[in-house]
Every structure is written in structure tokens, then in C-alpha cells.
Amino acid sequence: MEEGGGVSNNNSANNVAQAIATALDWASTPHARQQAVAFLDSVKAGDIRVLANTAFLLVKKNWSSEIRLHAFKMLQNLVRLRWDELSPAEHKNFANLSIDLMSEIADPCENWALKSQTAALVAEIVRREGLNLWQEMLPSFISLSSKGPIEAELVAMMLRWLPEDITVHNEDLEGDRRRLLLRGLTQSLPEILPLFYTLLERHFTAALNEAGRKQMDIAKLHAATVTATLNAVNAYAEWAPLSDLVKSGIIHGCGVLLSAPDFRLHASEFFKLVSPRKRPIDASASEFDQAMSSIFQTLMNVSREFLYRSGSAPGSIDEGEFEFIEYICESMVSLGSYNLQSVAGDSTILPLYLEQMMRFFQHFKFAIHSQSLHFWLVLMRDLMSKPKTSTHSAADSSAVSNTGPGEVENSKKKTLSFVNDEFCGAILDTSFPRLLKREKILHETAVSLGVLELWSDNFEGKGTFSQYRSKLLELIRFVSSYKPLIAATKVSEKINTIIKASPALTQDLAVTESMQLALENVVNAVFDGSNDFTKANAEVQFALCRTFEGLLQQFISLKWTEPALVEVLVHYLDAMGPFLKYFPDAVGSVINKLFEMLTSLPLVIKDTSLIGVRHARLQTCTSFIRIAKAADKSILPHMKGIADTMACLQREGRLLQGEHNLLGEAFLVMASSAGIQQQQEVLTWLLEPLSVQWTQMEWQDKYLSGPHGLVQLCSESSVMWSIFHTVTFFERALKRSGLKKANWNSENSSAPNSAPLNPMASHISWMLTPLLKLLRVIHSLWSPSVSQSLPGEVRAAMIMNDVERFSLLGEGNSKLQKGSSTVTDGSKVDTGKEGYGEPNESDIRNWLKGIRDSGYNVLGLSTTMGDSFFKYLDVHYVAIALMENIQSMEFRHIRQLVHSTLIPLVKHCPLDMWEIWLEKLLHPLFVHVQQALSCSWSSLLQDGRANVPDVHGILGGSDLKVEVMEETLLRDLTREMCSLLTVIASPPLNTGIPSLEQSGHVNRLDMSSLKSLDTVASCSMVGFLLKQEGLALPTLRMCLEAFKWTDGEAVTKISSYCSALVVLAILTDHMELIEYVSRDLFTSIIQGLALESNAIISADLVGICREIFVYLCDRHPAPRQVLLSLPCITPHDLLAFEESLTKTSSPKEQKQLMRSLLQLATGNKLKALAAQKSVNIITNVSMRPRSSNAPESKVDDGEPVGLAAII
Template sequence: MKVTTSLWNMYVKVWCLWVPQICNVLLEIALHSHSIYSRCLGFFQHFKLALHYQSLQFWLVLLRDAMSKPKLSVHSSGDGLTATNVDSTLAQVDEEKRKILSFLNDDICSTILDISFQRMLKKEKLMTETALSPGILELWSDDFEGKGDFGQYRSRLFELIKFIASNKPLVAGAKVSERIIMIIKSLLNSPMPSQDLAVMESMQMALENVVISIFDGSNEFAGGSSEVHLALCRIFEGLLRELLSLNRTEPALVEVLGHYLEAMGPFLKYFADAVASVINKLFELLNSLPFIVKDPSTRGARHARLQICTSFIRIAKAADKSILPHMKLLRGIHSLWSPSVFQMLPGEIKAAMSMSDVEQSSLLGGGNPKLSKGALTFVDGSQFDMNKEGYIKPNEADIQNWLKGIRDSGYNVLGLSTTIGDPFFKCIDIDFVSLTLIENIQSMEFRHTRLLVHSILILLIKSCPLDMWEVWLERLLHPLFIHCQQALSCSWSSLLHEGRAKVPDNHGILTGSDLKVEVMEETLLRDLTREICSLLSTIASPGLNASLPSLEHAGHVGRVDTSSLKDLDAFASSSMVNFLLKHKSLAIPVLQISLEAFSWTDSEAVTKVCAFSAAVVLLAIFTNNVDLREYVSRDLFSAVIQGLALESNAVISADLVSLSRDIFIYLCNRDPGPWKILLSLPCISPNDLHAFEEALTKTASPKEQKQLMKSFLLLATGNNLKALAAQKCVNIITNVTDKHSIFHCSTL
């Protein structure tokens, strides 16, 4: 009789109803018949998922029972178990378990693993049939008994794999390695490897469960025989070599490979010699992906980069490394620029530490011309003749490329690692991070400090969890702000008054090329200034200051209800600007940078400082902090108006006027600072100031108030505020500024 599809489905449903009961009966008689195992193994291998699924229950129950410890109750009254009875019962149980385990030979376990690995793949993941597809097997699907069961089914498969890996490590290790290597070879030979990607993805969790079961330290591996150790070592070293040989750079494959290398972490704990190879591979994968991804179609590259960075951290943790491995290198490279180390270096190393021709050309705004070489003069006064006999330039280039490669890749890895959030900030040792990044900040060149801020610290600020601010921010930002405030102040003062910025970078420029040096120094100064101001702008971003109120809550001019003012701590819940202001070690250099930036002839930097200053003004308006109110009403108000005297700030004059308007309107009734500063302007009288204030009270329009402020400031300074008087935007790249201030009073 021909069996129809509907009739077959009916048979399957009947089997699904009865198989659980059958499995229980089979378990009872399994000890007495080898054939039972064959029948149950046949069910497990069956192409119909329903029969396979029910058979899975049998094997799990069997393995759990065989591997569980016996529990015997001893009662205090009645016929309690004697020591002899206990020993006899335990012996009987152990004998039964021994028989079960003896039936579970290597061949049966190997077959179970083969089927389990094939059934890891989900039907919806397999777009097309490939050579690695499991053939006629009915794969698990979202349509099979609802979507929720898929996770339960997979978890049971993983449990089965773990049982076997814990008791048959050589079998499990060999089988998982064999299948993954087969997949890798297929990928290497495939013209369209993306078709096999789903199969490779399906095996990652299988590998992870096998490796954890064998190498997590809770089984006999740590104390097993040397023969087992050696065999397992060879198996997983061979697998690792195959993984490292996979050179495909498609983002999806890179992401999967990162998962695989991460899964090998417990193995690396016992075989630390392999860590270096894995780290090198992760660097290679990271560098193979584009860093800036603008095309939405290539968004996968960013996910792949984040996965590689995650793998760095988790491999370091699994291998019992408290830090990211390459951070040891970064700390060493940073130390080369410290005076005590630098003066002991040979001339060839010093030459390699100077700027390359490409870097110098970039600072000069050119393409890639060859710059002449002669005698290099370093900051310590020593010289090195680039043309001396025996000097080989390629050696310098090799060292130069190595130093740059380690720094760039190390910074990129750390920066991207911060974006994964808690796993980074709660697993990495802040003490070592601080030593690595900031220990030699005083000796850093401007180009390197800018890169550090851009590639790591800005991303770290954005990603640091709120509950970790106290642990991380002050440790990293305090020495940075202290150093940068002093260095930028000194260099800008030199540029504005002497016509040349003095920066600590070792250029290696020949004597007589002073003009090139001046241009490069000024470019380096502006680059670092803008990066530090970008850091301040990031700190003041809305996402990091959710608890800051808006001026819309302040009401009409001069009518801020002082009884509603709060303590600075009231905004500590989610305001990073508030966090900085509460820590004086951070607040003092940051506020000083903010003030001085308004006098630096760089509109891009001032734009970013305005964003930070606006947040500071908000806190001054809505809190009862006297020190903060005085800083804003006097120092900041004066600095903003002085910033309007620079023509370079013409492009952002509206922001400066807005700041001055906010300070005067909301704080002049609580602090005399704004009045005193305006009265100190050369072309104003008290009556003019009263008339201006009265005009402000007649309008509630912020736009009209800003226009009134602009007109008043022009009148009060005799039309000498160049940023307001300029008729068009100026793209400033000059270091020229007025030597004489229009102000007759010092900053209060």
C-alpha cells in the first residue's frame, strides 16, 4: 500500500506522543540490552525532526543519570542505613553507571556528535544548498512547534555535547575540530564563501561548548594524563592553525572568525604561547576592515570591527590576562619619548621617532614630496647626521613604520573596545590603562596627544557607563587636562606674541627651513587645540547631560525664582559637565582652557568650547553654587566679549552673542560681574546700560534680545568688535591678532 503524506504525518504524530513514554521504558531496560542503544541511536539519526527531538530526551536522561552522584538518605530512626548497607548500595549504583558508560563507547558518542553538529543549523539560515548542507535531514525551523522551542532545542543539544565532551574529551575535540576544518577548507576553495557562512556560524557555539567543557578547569583535564594533554593540545593547535590561515576579509566572515577565536579562549589559558598568534591575527583582521564606513551597504564592517575588539577583551580575560596584550607594547612605546629614556637612545632610533616625510608633507598641506635630509637636531640638543657613512635609511623607515603601526592599531583597538560598554570598563584594570596611556603624557608630542584623544578618550567618554565615571574619568582626564592646559597656553602665547608656536614635536627639519617649521608647528598646535575642544564638546553633549534643564524653564528675563535653585549635586545623576565641576582637580584646568580658548585665533576650537561653556552657564543659572556663578558672571562673560574682538571668530559670532545674552539676562540680578564688565567698555555710561536693560525687559523674544545685545556691544566698544563688524565669514589660518585690547580692566 502506498503511504501518503497525510498518513505519514499521522504516523509521526503518533510516534511523537508515544516516544517520551517509550524512552522511559527503554531507559529502564537499557542496562540489559546493547540493541536498545542501537534502536535509540537510530531514532536520534532519523531524518524526521520529531523523532530525533524525542530521542534527544532519552540520551539526555541516560547521560544525566550515568554522570550524576548518588543521593542516599540516612534516617535517624527506624531501620537506618548501616555503613555496610551504604557501601553496598553505592557499589551497586556505581556498577550500574559503569555499565551505562561502557555502552557509551567512542563510536556511539562520535555518531551522536556528528548528528548534533549537523542539526545545529537552522532551516531559515540556509539560503541555498551547499556541499556542507546536512542533506535530507529535516532542519529545525521557526514553523516547527512555535518559535520559542528552537532555543530550548539548541540548549538541549549543547547540554548533550557538554556531557560527551566532559567524559570523552578526545572524541569531542577530534569531532568538532574535524567538522570545523572541513568547513574552513570548503570556504577557502569556494568562489562564493558567503553561502557556507550559515554552516560555519552554526558550529561556533558547538566549539565554544566543547572547549569550555574540556578546558574550564573543572574536569580532569588539569589533572589528567600527559598523553591526553598532548593529544588534546595537538587537536586544538591544529584547529587554531586552520582558523589563523583563513584570510577571507568579508566583514561577515571576519565577524564569525572573531567569534571562533574568542571561543578558543579557555584553550589559550593552558597554552599561552598561542596567544601572540591570535592577537596578531585579530590585528590583521581589524586592519583589513575599513575604519570609516559611510556607505550603509557596508555597515557590516563596523559590526565586524566591534566583534574583533570584543574578542580582544574576552580572549585576554579567558587567558587570565588582566589587560589587553598589546597595551604592554603601547606603554613601552610611550616611554621612549620620556627624557630619561630618550637621551639614552642611539641616533638611528631617535631619527625613526621623528616625523616621516609623509607626516611632514601632510602638515605642510602638500601631497607626498621628498623632503631633504641633513643633520637632525632633537629637543635634547643632540644631533644625528642622516647622510653619515653607514647610515641606512630603510632601517629608519622600518622602525618608524613599526612604531606608528603599533601606536595606530593599539589606539584603534582600545578606542573601539570602549564602545562595547560594560565588558570593557568592568573587566579591564583601570590602573594599568592609566599607566599605559597617561604615565608619559608630559613627554608626548602634540601629534601623539591628539591621536590619543581622538582615537581613545573621546570614544571612552561617550561609552563609559554612569556608574563607572568615578572610577575611570578622573584617573585619565586629570593628568591630560593639566598637561594640555599648560602646553596649549604656552604654545598659543608664543604664537600670538612671537609669531611662532613652540611645540614639543621632534620634526627633524634641516637648519634654514624655519618657515616650514613654523607652518608645521602652527598646524600641530591647531590640531591638538581642536581635539581637546572636541573632547570638551563631547563632555557637554546632550546624551551625557540628560539631567541638565533648559533655559525654557527659566522664565522671563530677570525673574528666575531663586528659591527654586538647587545644589550642584542635584544634577549629578546624569550630567558629565556636573561631574567635572564637582571634581576640582578636573574643573580648574578645564575651565581655564575654556577661558583661554576664546582668545585663540581658531574659530573651530571656539565653536566647540562654546558648546561646553553653554552647559556650564546652565548649571550656573539653575544652581546656588557661588563659585560657579562668579566664574560665569565675571571670568566667562569677560572672555566671551574679548572673543568677539577677534575677526577669526566672525563665523561664530552668533554663538558668542548668545552666550553673553544668557549670562547677562539670567545672572545680572544675582551677581554684579556682568554690570562691571559692561561698564568697563570704553564707549558706555551707566545711563546707556540702564537703557539697554530696560529694552531687554520689553521683549521676551530670545532672537530680539540677542540682536539688542549685539547692537549694545558694538556701541559700547566703538564698533571695535571685529567678529561683529565683519561683513563676511573669514576662514582664519593666520596667527596675527591685535596687540592692544579694547578693554581697560583685567578679568575679574
């Protein structure tokens, strides 16, 4: 390999340079850039020696930085992907030329990016060549580092790249090569680590000396070397033996640099990486503990100084120092979370450490507080865990796996002894005000909190407020479980202070509401059962009872009448629910208080500005459900009193139907605690009045006989909402009395009647018949012949509202329409004018949506009844009601129907009813949806518009927003249909399909063991579908098309169905299926791997390809034909692949062989496989984002550099 190469090489270099310049110049025309990129691709794929010589010419100094950077990428690409095409002598020549580049680029005028690229290239060569080259080159690298600061920086950069593949999995590096690299680097640590220490000491001292002499340019060179060395040290910090890091002085050196403002952030990164190191189980554990103890003391010294200054003169600390301390705190958190065992026996260090972590937790800076929150949460979670439970964290994380249970428990007890009452009180006192959000409180409240930083939406990189608050509440629960009396006292005092001291409760609701969450978590922790309150000390029991009784009496005595305050008070009473379970004497007063608040709020609300009153009434009724759940059997003696009050209020017209439904649901919850007989009696009491009205033919004939009747219904508000509440109560009743989800497949057993009869089973028939009529007529509104003749108000109500559109656009912060209330089942309906006035467009839209939501859910829940649904309902009428107008349904409605009704139906359909039910319901669905999805996806991929029916008629909004909504709707339906196919392929519905491993066949199949598809279909729903041509064809088409759609989530879902098809093709003698799998499916999966969106599922897809080839290539020619049709494969490649397959029976190794073959056969064009690798390719050092106040360091001001930036 020649470095120059004559005129031809110079011409080639000029041409490549021009192409690079054109490709990077945005002033170039798109056509010119496209041609330039194509030319560069051809060079990289062309003659490897021309490529190497050209690239070596272009990295010279006479070219621009952009061209040189691109040339380095070309060289790195060559080493990674085409190294084996060069001879050993050429390897040696290439390596020497690259090492020479390090000396040539050691120039103060060279920019950091080019130096980084050079070091990365040499590191890549070392990885490719392996141990021998590394051992040969190491002495020369050490010698080069002593020549000057730039050379030392380059050596540090190169050493930083080398171990990347040890800690970051890289598909490009096989296991043996990775082990050899690790061995070589480990053997070289006695030379590498002292070199790092020498470089740190030498150049840190030189930087200080030169800065003292005002030689700032030279000082910067030495400083850059220190930074590069720290980055290199950090690459070894996670895996190099801790004892080696101690002996070499690295830990001491990085500790010293914590006091240097220019280097402390990089030095703190080292401690962040070392702190969570796992404690060894051999004799070196004591050395490990000593090293960790020194790290504890180093970080605690830094923390002590900061905490002193922060407490005495907080104004003297700038943002840069706060950021640094946040990093230190993060390392302290890691130490305590993973290696507290190392100092658990030190009665001097441990209490001081806990005190510092408490002061961090109490700190006014939110970033510091939130870091330490993680430590206290992990510590308390671990300390409060049961002896049999072991987690990897906190006081005994390393001890759990390395010592006996007795030592672990002793360690816990000792650590707990330091977490005393004062600590627990401080945690609670700090946590309560931090439950507030800055944007939610009054200015006066913010002023009263002083410098305390509350959560703000302006914070970046801190997650969401709900995530932070949930962690804080979890910590409150742990502390409450450990010290219940302190928690009860603290939360009671705080609430009483707020209630008595705040002059404007209605204006500053956030403060009052926040303590409801605290109370809820304290009460749950004390009375949740796991704490075994009944076994607590009698004195503690009495004190707790007295505290919570006093608080409850305080709540009951309040005379709040403002709707917002009533809601808060209702939530406080909800929070006391678990207390009521142990103190049933208080239940009656709580129930009376709830009814008192309900009746104190006006019933008739004609003024929409008073919608808060309506919501407060709903929340009060919902509270009965929550109290019934929490109080359990304590509420049973009060059922008759509640029923009498309900009846009285209903007779007097003081209870709306929706409110009655919520109270009825509470009764169902109560009855579930009393037993099946009581449950059946309550259901009869609640449902009989409804059945009388619901089954009357007069209203059905009047309103449900056709679209005109429904239009009339939409003009009669009271009837319309009465129907809505009836359907939603059916839904609640089914949810409260249904079978547990864990038993979802019980109906598929050989004895359908073996499941216990559901108390709702006898009500299914009369409930569903009118509901199906109602859904059928609603569906008909969207048919073209009907919709054209509808009144304008009804047509407008059929179009999505702003809330739905905001949801599709991902704009989740949009406010619900005025009057929208969330009820307990999660549905949102505008009930603000329920029963009053003429329904408007919004009312009709909400009603249609509510009926559809609850109606589909009622049908889906009813399928859990087994025979009561499948044998006593007319399948023909069900199919008409749901599928008659399937071709007119919008995508969002089909998705909802599939999700809420059809998936449960498929799950619960008894095996002996498959032929009756599945054909009727799934055939029209599959046929229509497959065609609709195919059309919309084709439109999206070709024209950029999905053209779904849902957005037709929407006025306003940009075309771009409409396109986004269309695509979202298309993807949602696609994924739901793929989910349906996933359910159909699920193991409980396919007991007749064993896994290939279970069948005992590893590589080839015994032909005598093949079964007929008929045999398998009797106990496999996938097999059953394949027998029904009308069901099979659209699903098989959908499988093929899904791999062309750019939706990795959909492919992930449908892949299990494809796997089932493959297994059936392997285990049966069905030739049409074998042909489909061997040719069509195999081809489509390979095409799917060409899409980067399928990277997430690429491993599974390669596994399916492996199964198709391994098991079917001897039974059908298609698998070999498909592979040979790929552009870059030869018959010799395929033969070598098959020979390799015969040498291993490991599915994992066979998958890797298949993966490599597919990449070879397609010329590395399978983006799903390339994308998976790209996330592991070496990148430049990336630490946490630095704030603008942090000391500046050299960074790449262009595109990504290093080995990650391959074009």
C-alpha cells in the same frame, strides 16, 4: 552742512589727502603708513560734520583718483554707520549734494570706478532714508537718464545697487527697513522695468548706429550704458514678478541681446537668474508657465544654431563662443532642473529640449558636457524617486509643492516616456569613456578618442576629478536602475571589448580600471534591493542572469598573472558581489578563482621592486571581505571550504599573518550573517590560537619589561610584525563585532547590563593587558631619560617621516614611501619586507605608528563592552600605561590618544564608574595639555613660533615649513581637546542639565528653583567635573584661553562646553561658578569677539553673552561691571539696553539687542561681528570669471570699489 567751509575745511582736506597718499604709497615707511592710517581712523571717528565737509571736498576733480576713491568710501562709511547723528535738514542737504555729484561726474573723462562709487553712495542714502526719499527722487532719476549715455549709465548703476539687500541678507538693514525698501521698489517696477527696456533699446541701437558711422568713442559710451543696464536688470531678475519682466519687454530684449557678441554674456546672466524662479501656487501659475515656455524657446533657438554648427563645422567656433554656450547650457540646466513642469505638457518642446540636452551631454567640450551632466543627474534622480519622496528639482519640481500626487506621478510618467532606450544607451555610451582622466591614459588611447576632452587637472573651477566622477557614476546608477537590461548589456559589451581588443593591458591600466567602477555601479543598481530584482519580469531576470553570468565566466577564464592585472581582476570580481547574492551557484567559482590568484603570486618577496606582488596578494585577501559583505548568506555554505583552504595554506607556510588576518576578518563578516552563536564560534576559532601566544609571559617579560626590551624587539623583524598583526586583528575583530554607533550611550543607562553582551566581551581582559604593557613601554621611549640612551636608528624612527610632514604642510599629493600598503582599516604600514632581514629606521617607524594607531583604536573600541572593560580592568594600570609619560608625548600622539581612546571612553563610561575612571585618566591629561597649549599659543601669538615638541630633531626643510607644521600640530591638538570637552558637554552625558527653555524660564529665574551642584553632578558629567577641583580648574582655564587663540574651529567646539557652564551657573546656587561665568567667562567671550577668526561662531557667542546677562545680572554685579568697563559705553546706554530687554521675551530679539550693545560699547571694534556683516555688504556686480577670449568691458583696475571697499 556747507560744501566749502572756509580755510579750516581746506586745511583739513589737505591733511586727509596727504594721509591717504601716504597710506597708499608703498614707498612710505611702515611707521609713516601706520601713522597715516591712525589719523584717517581718527577723522572717521571724529566730528561728523568735519568728516562730511572734508570728504565732499576730496571727491572733487582737482584731486587724484586714488584720493577721490578713498573720499567716496569715507562718505559711504558715514552714511552706513553714522547717519543717525545728522539732523533731518542735514540728511536732505547731504542727499542733494550726493545727487549733484552724479551730474558732475557724468563726464567721458571720468573712470568707471568713480562713477560706480558715486552711484553706490546715492543708493546707500536711499536705503538709509527709505521710501519717501525714493519716491521723491525717482522722477528726477528717470529724467537724468534721458540726458545722455553717461547719465543713463550712472542711473542704471544706482538702480543696480538698490535691490541688493533684498536678495543678499545684510545685517546693517533691519527687517522693517528691508520690507519698506522692497515695497517701494515693487511699487516702482512699472516705472523701473520699462525704463530698463528703453535704455537697452535706445543705447543698443545708438551703439550700432555710431559703430556703423565709425564713431567708436561715442559707440563705447552707449555700449557701457547697455552693459550697466543689463547689470541692473540682473539685480531685479531674481525677485521681480516674472509677469512684469514679460510685460516690460525685458525677457524679449535680453533674448535679442543674446545674438550680440558684446553683450551676450551679460544677457545670458539674466536667463541664468530667471531660470530657477519658483513656480507660484496662485492663479498666476499659467502666466508663469507661458513666460518660462518662451524662455525655453529662446534658449533652445540659440542652442539649436550652436549644435548645428558644432556638429557640421566645429573648427568655425572660437573659445569665446564656447564660453557663451556654456552659460546658455547652464541656464538650460536650471530651466530643466526647476521648471520642466512648465513645458511637461508640450509634446513638441519637451522632446526637443531633451534631445538638445542629450547633445550637450555628448558634446566633446568638457565644460559643456559637465554642465548638462547636472541636468541629467537631477532629472533621473527625480524621475526614479519613490512617489512619497519629493525633491525640488527636475520634471515636477514646481508641481510637487503645488499639485496633487496623482498629477506629479503622471508628469513623471510622461517625462519618463521620452527618456527611452536610445537616450539611456547614449548616456551610458557617453559616460564610460569619460570615467577616464586625461593624465592617466596612454597617448595612443588619447588619439583614438579624437577631439573628446577628458577631465584634466588643468581645468579650473570644475572641482576635483573624484567629485565629477562620483556624479557620473551616480547617473550610471540611475540609468541602470531604470533600464537594467540595457545597462547590463552596455557595460558587458564595453568590458569584453577592452579585454579582447587591448594589446597592452598592463600599460593602459586606466581604461581597464575605469570600467570596474562602471560595472560596480551597474551591478549595485540592479541588485541593491530597492529595485526588487526578484519581482522583475521573468524574461528580464533571465536576460540579466545570462548577461552577468557570461561576464563572470569571462573573468574567471582570464589567466592574468601580472600583479597589477590581478588587482584589476580582483576588483572586477568584487563588483560582481551583489549579483552573487541572488545567484549563489556562482559563489564557489569566485572563491576558487580568488584562491587561485592568491596562490599564483609568489609568497616570499625579498626584492622591494616586486612590492606590487605583495599588494596584489593583500587586495586578493581583502576581496574575500567585500564578497562576504555583498553576497550575504549566499556565502555561508562555503565557509568550511574557505576555512580548510586557509588552514592548508597556513600549514604549508603559504599565507602570511597579515593575509590570514584579512581572511579572518572575512570570516567575521560571514558569521555576522549567520547569527550570534556562529559569530561567537568563529571568534573563538580565530582568537584562541592568538590568545595562547599573546598571553605568554615569556615574550612580555623579554620585550615589554622596559625600553631595552623594546629596543631588542625592534631588531627582530618576525616577532615585531607578528605582534603588529595580532594587534591589528584585535582591532578588526572589535570593529566587526561591536555595537552599532547609534547605541553608543547605552552603557550610561541606569541598568548597565541592559545592553546585549557583545561577543568580544569575554576576550577583552586577556587582549588588553599585554597591549597596555606594549603601549606603556612605547610611550616611555619619548621620556628624556630614555630617549637619550636609545640607539640612533630607534631615535630616528621616533621622528616624523616625509609623508607625515607633507600632510601637515597640506601637500597631499606626496607619494607614500615605497612599499607602503593600505589595508582595509585604512592604516598605512610598510610591510614590503615583513619578516625578512633586519628592520631599518623606516620599518621601526611604521611599526611604532601602526601599533599606536591600532592600539589606541582597540582601547577605544573596547570601551563599548561596558562592564567587561570598566569593571574588570585595573583602572590604575590603564592610567599608568596611558598617562605615565604624558608630559613627554608629542602633540600628534596626544591628539591621537584623545581622539581614538579617551573620547570613546568618556562616551561609554557608565555613570556609576565616573568617579573611578575619569579622575584617574583625565586629571593628568587636562593639567598637562592645558599648560602645554597655553605655552605654545603664547609663543605663537607673541613670537610667531608654536614651539611644539613634535618637530624637534627634524633635519632639513625651511624654517617657514617648520613653523607651518608646528602651527598645524598645535591647532590639531587644540581642536581635539575642545572636541573632548564638547563630548563631555553632550546631552546624553548631561541629562541633569535642561535647556533654559525646558526649565520654563525666559528672562529671570525663580530663586526657589535653584539646585545644588551636588544634585546636578549625579546626572551631569560637566557638573561632575566641576566638583572635582583637579578636573575643573584646567578645563575652566582652557575655556578662558581658547577665546584668545586665533582658532575659530576650536572656539566652535568649546562653545558647547561653555554653554553648559552657563546653564549650570544659572540653575544652581554655586557661587564660585556664578562668579566665574559672570565675570571671567563673560569677559573672555567679549574678547573673543574681537578676533575675526571667531566670526563663524559669533552668533552663538552673542547668545551665550545674552544668557549670562539676562539670567545672572540680578544675582551678581559682574555682568553689568564687565559691560560698563568697555571703552565706548555709558550708564545711559546700559540702562536703555536693559529697558529694551524687558520689552521682549524673544531670545532672538534679545540676542540682536546684545549684539548691538556690544558693537556700541566697543566702538565697532568686535571684528567677529564686523566680519560677519562684511560678507553681506553691497559689492560691485560680479559675474562668473570671463576668459581672455571674452569681449572686454570696463572693469575696476584698482582695489574693490562700491560699498564693499570700506577702510
